[in-house]
Amino acid sequence: MKVKMQKLIIYGPAKLLGEIEVEGAKNAALPILTASILTQNKVIITNVPDIVDVRHTIDILKYLGCKVLFENNAVLVDSSSIKRFTIPPEYAKLMRSSVLFMGALLSKFRRAELSNHPGGCEIGQRPIDLHILAFKQLGIEVFEHDNRIMCRCDRVNGSEIFLPIPSVGATENIILASIFCNGEVVIKNAAKEPEIADLCHFLNKLGAKIRGAGTHIIKIEGVKKLKSEEVVHKVVIPDRIVAGTYLCAVAACGGEVVLKNVFPRHLDSILHILKSSGCKIKESKNEIWIKKEERLKGGLRITTHYYPGFPTDLQAPVCSAFAVASGVTIIKETIFENRFKHVPELVKMGADIHVEKDIAVINGVEQLRGCKVFARDLRGGAALFVAGLSAEGVTEVMNADYVDRGYEKIEEKYTLLGAKILREKGE
Numbered sequence: 001m002k003v004k005m006q007k008l009i010i011y012g013p014a015k016l017l018g019e020i021e022v023e024g025a026k027n028a029a030l031p032i033l034t035a036s037i038l039t040q041n042k043v044i045i046t047n048v049p050d051i052v053d054v055r056h057t058i059d060i061l062k063y064l065g066c067k068v069l070f071e072n073n074a075v076l077v078d079s080s081s082i083k084r085f086t087i088p089p090e091y092a093k094l095m096r097s098s099v100l101f102m103g104a105l106l107s108k109f110r111r112a113e114l115s116n117h118p119g120g121c122e123i124g125q126r127p128i129d130l131h132i133l134a135f136k137q138l139g140i141e142v143f144e145h146d147n148r149i150m151c152r153c154d155r156v157n158g159s160e161i162f163l164p165i166p167s168v169g170a171t172e173n174i175i176l177a178s179i180f181c182n183g184e185v186v187i188k189n190a191a192k193e194p195e196i197a198d199l200c201h202f203l204n205k206l207g208a209k210i211r212g213a214g215t216h217i218i219k220i221e222g223v224k225k226l227k228s229e230e231v232v233h234k235v236v237i238p239d240r241i242v243a244g245t246y247l248c249a250v251a252a253c254g255g256e257v258v259l260k261n262v263f264p265r266h267l268d269s270i271l272h273i274l275k276s277s278g279c280k281i282k283e284s285k286n287e288i289w290i291k292k293e294e295r296l297k298g299g300l301r302i303t304t305h306y307y308p309g310f311p312t313d314l315q316a317p318v319c320s321a322f323a324v325a326s327g328v329t330i331i332k333e334t335i336f337e338n339r340f341k342h343v344p345e346l347v348k349m350g351a352d353i354h355v356e357k358d359i360a361v362i363n364g365v366e367q368l369r370g371c372k373v374f375a376r377d378l379r380g381g382a383a384l385f386v387a388g389l390s391a392e393g394v395t396e397v398m399n400a401d402y403v404d405r406g407y408e409k410i411e412e413k414y415t416l417l418g419a420k421i422l423r424e425k426g427e
């Protein structure tokens with residue numbers, strides 16, 4: 001990933017007060033934008049976050065030949081003139097979700113080529129073996145050479161695919177590749193994340209026939225063609241990880257905040273953790289109110305899990321919040337092998353955290369101290385912002401660009417809540 005070395009300077013400690021709007025979900029918007037190439041019709045997608053990964057996805061769509069307009073969180077995609085089926089390395093490397101173009105292009109052209117292993121945060125090996133195995137089970141020929149992956153087929157065959165891991169990306173790729181299959185594709189042990197249900201909701205609006213999204217068994221009945229409505233409109237679901245990050249910031253700093261444009265039911269696991277540690281929380285249909293006055297109570301054992309379990313994408317922000325809680329909190333990371341890169345940075349700020357393999361033992365300290373720290377990935381960077389907001393003194397977060405991949409106007413939102421933050425180009 002290209003790092004421009006911007007830095008964020010945070011003057012702590014902050015008390016967060018006020019209300020902010022949460023943006024649409026990155027991990028729903030990216031597959032939905034990718035899926036928009038399947039139809040000949042124009043699509044309008046709203047509540048799209050204005051983040052770097054969305055901009056990259058739009059660049060790929062334009063490269064493939066689509067006409068795309070992006071304004072005020074709305075994207076108009078016209079893919080009637082799409083002509084390419086290859087994702088060149090410079091685009092494939094940009095983000096993990098570039099791999100989803102494989103499934104979508106296979107449905108569109110019966111051919112697809114990804115000229116590099118997909119990029120994204122370096123939080124583990126992140127192989128794509130399950131995607132490739134599933135493609136083969138669908139009757140797709142896959143050739144791998146020099147990091148390039150080339151796929152072709154005459155027809156995608158109906159088939160039953162058991163995923164040994166409920167991989168989010170593999171589930172999405174199988175769905176995208178199977179829209180026009182011969183018969184029915186059944187995915188067993190499919191991922192249940194709400195972003196997958198949102199992708200399927202969009203595909204069904206286009207005329208696909210998908211049942212079971214949001215459960216462990218997803219069935220895709222092949223259709224001959226999609227609907228020929230003039231314009232299909234889809235609203236992306238709110239970002240539960242962004243919402244969870246802001247909740248962690250309030251838990252770490254104290255204050256009283258209302259988050260708007262959220263689906264509280266997608267946040268059960270983090271809300272449970274924060275309520276158990278002393279935060280006052282009220283939920284309504286699309287809002288969450290959080291108030292934290294006393295020191296956060298630690299002593300919990302938290303394990304990352306597939307949805308509806310506690311999400312790995314919130315592990316880093318939760319580490320920052322519990323770094324200043326009372327007692328000892330234990331966090332086990334079960335999804336990715338290398339997702340504690342924020343810990344040495346938190347330790348520089350005075351946190352008492354020890355990592356042994358997949359377990360972080362957090363001995364809560366009274367207060368962190370601001371200093372210069374380095375973001376190493378998206379959520380780890382967001383966690384350093386949380387730590388900087390709660391810390392005494394000035395925190396400089398280097399490589400703040402990582403955070404721009406997945407958070408819209410993050411410093412503006414914290415500023416709205418009363419924080420003092422500056423962004424500067426780094427050295």
Ligand SMILES: CC(=O)N[C@H]1[C@@H](OP(=O)(O)OP(=O)(O)OC[C@H]2O[C@@H](n3ccc(=O)[nH]c3=O)[C@H](O)[C@@H]2O)O[C@H](CO)[C@@H](O)[C@@H]1O
Nearest residue numbers: 027097126127128129130131165167168169170313335336
């Ligand atoms: C763009 C997007 O939606 N990214 C999310 C997606 O990533 P992503 O789709 O990459 O995550 P997966 O669910 O596929 O990965 C889960 C686990 O399965 C492993 N695996 C995955 C595929 C494969 O072919 N082989 C294999 O071994 C991975 O290395 C990882 O250990 O889900 C993750 C888990 O909720 C989130 O952290 C990411 O934010």
Ligand SMILES: C=C(OP(=O)(O)O)C(=O)O
Nearest residue numbers: 096097120121313378379
């Ligand atoms: C890991 C993440 O993203 P990606 O899969 O795009 O790298 C994330 O959103 O936390």
